[in-house]
Amino acid sequence: MVVIESLKFNNVTLKFGGITALNDISFEVKPKKLYSIIGPNGAGKTSIFNCISGIYRPTTGTVKYGDNNINELRPDEVASLGIARTFQNIELFENMTVLDNILIGCHRQLNYGPISSLLYSKKVKKNEIQARKNAEEIIDFLEIEQFRYSYIMSLPYGVQKRVELGRALAMNPDMLLLDEPAAGMNNEETEDIARFIIDIHEEMKKTIIMVDHDMNMVMDIAEEVMVLNFGEKLAEGVPAEIVKDKKVIDAYLGVS
Ligand SMILES: Nc1ncnc2c1ncn2[C@@H]1O[C@H](COP(=O)(O)OP(=O)(O)OP(=O)(O)O)[C@@H](O)[C@H]1O
Numbered sequence: 001m002v003v004i005e006s007l008k009f010n011n012v013t014l015k016f017g018g019i020t021a022l023n024d025i026s027f028e029v030k031p032k033k034l035y036s037i038i039g040p041n042g043a044g045k046t047s048i049f050n051c052i053s054g055i056y057r058p059t060t061g062t063v064k065y066g067d068n069n070i071n072e073l074r075p076d077e078v079a080s081l082g083i084a085r086t087f088q089n090i091e092l093f094e095n096m097t098v099l100d101n102i103l104i105g106c107h108r109q110l111n112y113g114p115i116s117s118l119l120y121s122k123k124v125k126k127n128e129i130q131a132r133k134n135a136e137e138i139i140d141f142l143e144i145e146q147f148r149y150s151y152i153m154s155l156p157y158g159v160q161k162r163v164e165l166g167r168a169l170a171m172n173p174d175m176l177l178l179d180e181p182a183a184g185m186n187n188e189e190t191e192d193i194a195r196f197i198i199d200i201h202e203e204m205k206k207t208i209i210m211v212d213h214d215m216n217m218v219m220d221i222a223e224e225v226m227v228l229n230f231g232e233k234l235a236e237g238v239p240a241e242i243v244k245d246k247k248v249i250d251a252y253l254g255v256s
């Protein structure tokens, strides 16, 4: 049986020289939740993702995924636990097609050694067919069939954001970290991406942590929201509570 884990930050502080990017942050994301982190520019949202995915190491405190101390792991080790992410600034191979970028995600979970690859064994062939099938399913799901063989650099920004989501999904993660999935999108593109996120959450049953500045989308789809401000946790709760919280309104949502 596959056990999906809780993610726990325990008193995490992250410093860069004199800058405290995160100050004593604790929170928990239970399996299959759609949890959102919001806050002004520089609040520490991306730093939280970097602490989860092994890019930054907390100065003090721990990050746990089930029993795993993920603050001690490398990015590839975190990925192999079933945690995938998208980036605030799209990170795709620009000179490759949509299909190839998504296949790279699929290949991360294939397991065969260099010798069987060289011999192009039956197992390798079977895996390749399976990877191609997975990639095609993701392409259909994200409604990007018409761009299958297009090069990334030739595509509009909104489509590139979808492909990045596809690359993360291709790793078949239990937990997805989405850093500003709706950034730079118009209303229609935002509605589309929100619909995909809801489907990934409800149908694929994945745990999602989403950072975004689009308050309508966050308050519409998140089950729980944490608000950060200058590296401090300002509030945490269901969207209906967060929008009424005076501290949050003053710091972030506008003057109360
Ligand atoms: N590698 C780094 N070196 C130095 N300072 C850093 C580094 N990474 C982040 N910081 C600092 O930590 C703070 C939090 O940055 P972070 O990128 O986490 O904010 P954010 O909430 O994601 O902001 P935005 O909404 O603009 O994406 C900022 O003051 C930033 O300058």
Ligand SMILES: [Mg+2]
Pocket: 045, 046, 047, 088
């Ligand atoms: Mg950020």
